[in-house]
Amino acid sequence: MxxxxxxxxxxxxxxxxxxxxxxxxxxxxxxxxxxxxxxxxxxxxxxxxxxxxxxxxxxxxxxxxxxxxxxxxxxxxxxxxxxxxxxxxxxxxxxxxxxxxxxxxxxxxxxxxAHNEKKREDKMDRLRKARATVESLCPEPLLACAVAGDSSSYECVDPNFDLNSCGGCINGAFSSSKRSSSAVDCSTLTGVTSNACVWGQCKAFRCESGYTLKSGSCVKN
Known part of the structure; x- marks a missing residue:
């Protein structure tokens, strides 16, 4: 050649x-x-x-x-x-x-x-539209949260009082793969026998033997 x-x-x-x-x-x-x-x-x-x-x-x-x-x-x-x-x-x-x-x-x-700026603007616009769509799925103050193992489904969760998704979406917001960093499943806390989600925070009322109730938490003796 x-x-x-x-x-x-x-x-x-x-x-x-x-x-x-x-x-x-x-x-x-x-x-x-x-x-x-x-x-x-x-x-x-x-x-x-x-x-x-x-x-x-x-x-x-x-x-x-x-x-x-x-x-x-x-x-x-x-x-x-x-x-x-x-x-x-x-x-x-x-x-x-x-x-x-x-x-x-x-x-x-x-x-x-200019091409890169246009791409960034388009991406931000898509994210804003997607966020607006997700936010409209559930009435306030409920959040549209992803269902574990089913990316096509969502459930409306009250992050202020939901025992299994306290403080946020435990499996991530619907249409997002990221789990909320503030979400806690209060039912899985060690040493607790009775508790609730109160304004986004897990609050214990009774503890297992070997644990002491202190300021709403069960502390190991």
Missing amino acids: SAFTLFIAALPLLATLGRATSLPAWEGCLSIDTAPSDATPIPAVSAVNCATQCWNHIDNSHYAYWDRSAEDQCLCSASGPNMKNFEMINADQAFGTCAEGIAVYARPVATFK
Whole structure:
């Protein structure tokens, strides 16, 4: 296989070349025949479309590789091309010399930041909507708590007075895999024979032999 030549597009040249930001600014050619090993293939119909697909659909892709002669024409990667044997050339030479090789686009920093910010905003919006949905399942002050062993079911629990889920959801809130750090199953406390959940706190009333009742707790003698 003959060595491929690579286009390298970089944002800093946009100002000097006077090109619109929607077009790539070629920085130079590179004579290597493979994209980085961590590259991810994605469908695309052109070099510019390849870059757009990578920016929009592959996380942390800083570079897009377009090779019209390869089976996977478009590859997205966080890694840049091997800079060995790199030759600086002007834009006109790049279009003429590299036209049949692998086109490499470098993602503009501003675009990458905006994309990540949009993803974070979308994620926060989904979480807010999911939280609002869960909160509407049970009337206040009850919480929609997950049922152990059944991720599709929930039960309405009063965390202030529920003996088995005192202070929160013992199996985690519905639609969440995290158990409430404040939740306690009062029925499992050692040395206690009679107790209750009172305003989110386990309160003992009677203790087993060998334990002494002290401030609502059973303390071992």
